[in-house]
Amino acid sequence: MxxxxxxxxxxxxxxxxxxxxxxxxxxxxxxxxxxxxxxxxxxxxxxxxxxxxxxxxxxxxxxxxxxxxxxxxxxxxxxxxxxxxxxxxxxxxxxxxxxxxxxxxxxxxxxxxxxxxxxxxxxxxxxxxxxxxxxxKADHQRRRHLTITVSEQDSVAEQISQLLDQSCSEIDFISVTTVQAGEQLTLNYEVNMKSNIDDFALANLLISKIENCDVALTKKAKKRKNL
Structure with a gap:
């Protein structure tokens, strides 16, 4: 030794x-x-x-x-x-x-x-x-990075929050970014999906309830390119 x-x-x-x-x-x-x-x-x-x-x-x-x-x-x-x-x-x-x-x-x-x-x-x-x-193997495998791009609308953030409450057990708002001189908004969330909800169900729910909505779901947040 x-x-x-x-x-x-x-x-x-x-x-x-x-x-x-x-x-x-x-x-x-x-x-x-x-x-x-x-x-x-x-x-x-x-x-x-x-x-x-x-x-x-x-x-x-x-x-x-x-x-x-x-x-x-x-x-x-x-x-x-x-x-x-x-x-x-x-x-x-x-x-x-x-x-x-x-x-x-x-x-x-x-x-x-x-x-x-x-x-x-x-x-x-x-x-x-x-x-x-x-x-x-833990519950973290149901955690997703959610990106939603929508046109500027009144109470759109409240509408998104209500939909996420229906399908997710935990919601963390990360950031909001304006696109095309403020005509569109890009909202980023970290969410834990409920056990009876999968990626396709969550994406379809958001697309069907929100007009002119683009949705991106990933298991990992994007890595910075400077490493």
């Missing part, structure tokens, strides 16, 4: 075995691939972000290896958290977890704690997958 906290890099000597550095890079790359696969599981993603997430542990490993000192490591860790804070303005919680875990992999592998990096990463990814599967 004590080997878990043993580094493969010998800090007592200045010489470094290139094979050990290569091993650390390969381990971080393998863990980065596992992380990116877990991130892609049941989510919308961009190819650029997945590639970056795969290579980030390798780059972090190399940075930590090059600084190779307590002061340098502290500065590198500070830069890591600054990067995460910078991405927090445009990222969801899933992306932040993935970036943070990629940094942890790079820090552990760059410090030489390969066994610790492997065991902790695989354990966290396993918990991630279990929670993802558990949530997909």
């Amino acid at each position: 004590s080997n878990l906290f043993d580094s493969i890099f010998n800090n007592a000597t200045a010489a470094v075995d290139p094979l050990r550095l290569l091993l650390a890079l390969l381990v971080s790359l393998f863990l980065g691939l596992a992380l990116s696969w877990t991130y892609k599981y049941r989510t919308l993603y961009t190819r650029e972000f997945v590639i970056s997430l795969t290579l980030l542990p390798c780059m972090m490993t190399l940075v930590i290896f090059l600084v190779n000192g307590s002061l340098g490591t502290s500065i590198a860790v500070a830069g890591t958290f600054s990067l995460i804070r910078f991405r927090s303005a445009t990222s969801g919680s899933r992306e932040l977890i993935a970036i943070f875990l990629a940094m942890i992999i790079g820090l552990a592998a760059g410090s030489g704690y390969l066994l610790l990096a492997i065991l902790s990463t695989l354990s966290l990814l396993g918990v991630w997958l279990v929670l993802e599967n558990k949530q997909s």
Whole structure:
């Protein structure tokens, strides 16, 4: 068990075995691939972000290896958290977890704690997958992102609310956007459909009761394109 906290890099000597550095890079790359696969599981993603997430542990490993000192490591860790804070303005919680875990992999592998990096990463990814599967089987699978586009009418919002109350157990109003110089309104909701209502029934109800209405129902909200 004590080997878990043993580094493969010998800090007592200045010489470094290139094979050990290569091993650390390969381990971080393998863990980065596992992380990116877990991130892609049941989510919308961009190819650029997945590639970056795969290579980030390798780059972090190399940075930590090059600084190779307590002061340098502290500065590198500070830069890591600054990067995460910078991405927090445009990222969801899933992306932040993935970036943070990629940094942890790079820090552990760059410090030489390969066994610790492997065991902790695989354990966290396993918990991630279990929670993802558990949530997909819960009542949250009836939650939808609803977008309604209607022409500007008096009391149209009240009419929509009444219809949603009939078919949904929970309604969260998200936003309203004007289209074509205010001639149309786009309303966004997060709703939980009742057990006896499906997507087609809800869409047909709204279309039949509201004039000039376009409806879009999705299981996931749209991802931002900047990731």
